[in-house]
Each structure stands twice: as structure tokens, then as C-alpha cells.
Amino acid sequence: MTERLDPMVGDNLELAGSALSDHDFRLITRIALDEAGLAIPQTKKALVQSRLSRRLRALGIGEFAEYIALVSLPENREERRELVSVLTTNVSSFFRERHHFDHFSQTVWPRIAAKLGNRTAPARIWSAGCSSGQEPYSIAMECLRAMPDAASRDLLILASDIDPVILQRAAEGRYTQAEVSGIPERDLRTHFTPAPDKTSYSANDTLRRLVRFRELNLHSAWPMRGQFEAIFCRNVLIYFDEDHQRRLWPRFHDALVPGGFLFLGHSERIHPLEGSGFTSAGVTIYRKS
Numbered sequence: 001m002t003e004r005l006d007p008m009v010g011d012n013l014e015l016a017g018s019a020l021s022d023h024d025f026r027l028i029t030r031i032a033l034d035e036a037g038l039a040i041p042q043t044k045k046a047l048v049q050s051r052l053s054r055r056l057r058a059l060g061i062g063e064f065a066e067y068i069a070l071v072s073l074p075e076n077r078e079e080r081r082e083l084v085s086v087l088t089t090n091v092s093s094f095f096r097e098r099h100h101f102d103h104f105s106q107t108v109w110p111r112i113a114a115k116l117g118n119r120t121a122p123a124r125i126w127s128a129g130c131s132s133g134q135e136p137y138s139i140a141m142e143c144l145r146a147m148p149d150a151a152s153r154d155l156l157i158l159a160s161d162i163d164p165v166i167l168q169r170a171a172e173g174r175y176t177q178a179e180v181s182g183i184p185e186r187d188l189r190t191h192f193t194p195a196p197d198k199t200s201y202s203a204n205d206t207l208r209r210l211v212r213f214r215e216l217n218l219h220s221a222w223p224m225r226g227q228f229e230a231i232f233c234r235n236v237l238i239y240f241d242e243d244h245q246r247r248l249w250p251r252f253h254d255a256l257v258p259g260g261f262l263f264l265g266h267s268e269r270i271h272p273l274e275g276s277g278f279t280s281a282g283v284t285i286y287r288k289s
């Protein structure tokens with residue numbers, strides 16, 4: 001994982017226990033790949049070691065080998081979830097990559113509004129890899145700006161992530177002052193309630209009613225029925241190896257309505273585009289053809 005395993009994030013590299021050997025690092029990265037499709041390069045070894053050390057301390061385990069034996073037990077799915085949570089990056093922000101939201105308002109929203117206006121069909125949007133919730137709440141704000149009673153229509157934003165810890169935070173919908181700084185003043189006033197000391201802001205019910213949070217590993221089966229008008233899967237695929245990325249393109253294609261849109265992160269591209277069933281519709285925006 002690059003973002004969360006980036007030295008800029010401020011991990012403390014001091015260790016209480018033993019060093020992580022190359023052999024143990026390979027075993028850990030194998031589990032991360034099998035469980036979540038995560039490709040962790042050797043250059044991230046020190047950060048993996050730092051993060052795992054914290055987990056070992058929390059469990060009262062002294063050796064990485066002991067932890068690996070524990071996490072590898074077939075019945076120990078819970079600890080594998082913990083491990084993935086430790087290794088993933090959750091960096092996010094409101095209205096990240098603003099041009100996607102402009103495109104959404106101008107191009108995707110009119111299609112959704114037509115459906116909702118005629119009350120002929122439900123409209124669904126998916127934030128896949130939603131982290132702490134800024135992405136789905138930003139989409140919800142965009143919808144509510146265009147249609148203030150959207151929450152009482154048949155519109156839903158599915159917000160999913162593999163990490164149950166971060167999903168819990170997303171569902172709580174409480175953000176620091178720094179985190180809400182990316183929200184336009186009018187939307188902040190309308191959709192969030194400040195704590196009395198203004199150090200945090202909580203999402204209001206209208207916003208929350210539009211979003212449903214679910215734990216979902218993108219590499220497992222997707223239980224959703226129906227198709228999405230738009231899928232936001234941004235800054236998630238960069239952490240997967242090519243093989244896992246390639247397997248997702250046809251699945252996203254199937255999950256979209258004809259003419260639906262897929263939004264990727266700034267450094268992500270559908271590759272190969274030819275034969276994928278998508279055409280380019282803007283910078284890191286793809287349309288199901």
C-alpha cells in the first residue's frame with residue numbers, strides 16, 4: 001500500500017521487538033495479496049514492520065513468526081481482517097479531485113434526475129473503497145444541492161470498504177475542523193452540525209439517509225442486485241497488483257447501467273482500454289459504451 005505506507009504519514013519506526021526478516025515480510029505480503037489484492041513492494045518493508053509491531057504489542061506477541069503463524073490459521077479470519085486494516089491506507093478528503101464532482105453534476109446527475117423525477121426507476125451510486133466516508137458524503141451533497149428532497153426519492157449511495165474500522169468512522173460521520181475545510185461553506189452549514197466548541201462537525205440526517213455503508217472486499221463476490229449509474233472507485237486500485245486490477249474492469253462494467261460512469265483516482269487508468277467496453281469520458285472518467 002503506498003499512501004498509508006508512506007513515510008509522510010508519520011509512522012514511528014522505533015521497534016519494541018525483533019526485526020522483520022525478508023522471509024517474514026514475504027509471508028505477510030502474500031497474505032495481504034491473497035486477502036485483499038494488495039501489492040506491497042519491498043521498499044515498504046520498514047513501514048510494514050512499524051505497523052505490525054504495534055499490532056504485535058497490542059496482542060502481547062513478541063515475534064513476527066509467532067504472529068504469522070497465528071494470522072495464517074484458517075479459522076483466524078478476524079485477525080486477517082485486522083491485518084488488512086493495519087496495512088491499508090485510508091487517506092481521503094471531501095470533494096477530492098473536484099473535476100469528478102463537476103462532471104458528475106453536469107453529466108451524470110441529469111440522467112439520475114430524470115429517473116428520479118419520473119419515479120420510474122431507482123438510481124444507485126457506488127463509492128467502492130469509501131474509507132472514512134468523505135467520498136460518499138461529497139456525492140450526497142452534490143445530489144442534495146441539485147435536488148434538496150433527494151433523500152425522499154429512490155436514490156441511494158452504497159459506500160463500501162474492506163476495512164471495518166474505517167467504515168465505523170465513516171458511518172459515525174464526524175469530522176474535525178481541518179477535515180471539513182474542503183466543504184463549501186453553504187454545504188457545511190446545511191449538512192453538518194458543529195460541536196459546541198466547533199472542534200468537530202457531524203453529518204446531518206438528510207445526508208446520512210442517502211448513504212448505506214457496507215463491508216465489502218472488492219475481490220470477493222458482490223452481493224448487490226441492480227446496476228449503478230456511477231461507480232467511484234478512486235485511489236483504491238493503485239494498491240492492487242495488475243492481475244487483481246484487470247479482473248475488476250469487467251466486473252465494474254457489468255455493475256454499471258448502459259452509459260454509466262466509472263471514476264478512478266488521479267493515477268489510475270483502465271488498462272488495456274481497448275476491448276474493456278469503456279470509452280474515455282474525461283480525465284480518469286470512463287463511460288460504459
Ligand SMILES: C[S@@+](CC[C@H](N)C(=O)[O-])C[C@H]1O[C@@H](n2cnc3c(N)ncnc32)[C@H](O)[C@@H]1O
Binds near residue numbers: 163219234
Ligand atoms: C486511499 S483510500 C481511498 C478513499 C476514497 N476513495 C478517496 O479517493 O478519497 C483506499 C481505501 O481502499 C480500501 N481498500 C483497500 N483494499 C480494498 C479491497 N480489496 N476491497 C475494498 N476496499 C479496499 C482501503 O481500506 C481504503 O479505505
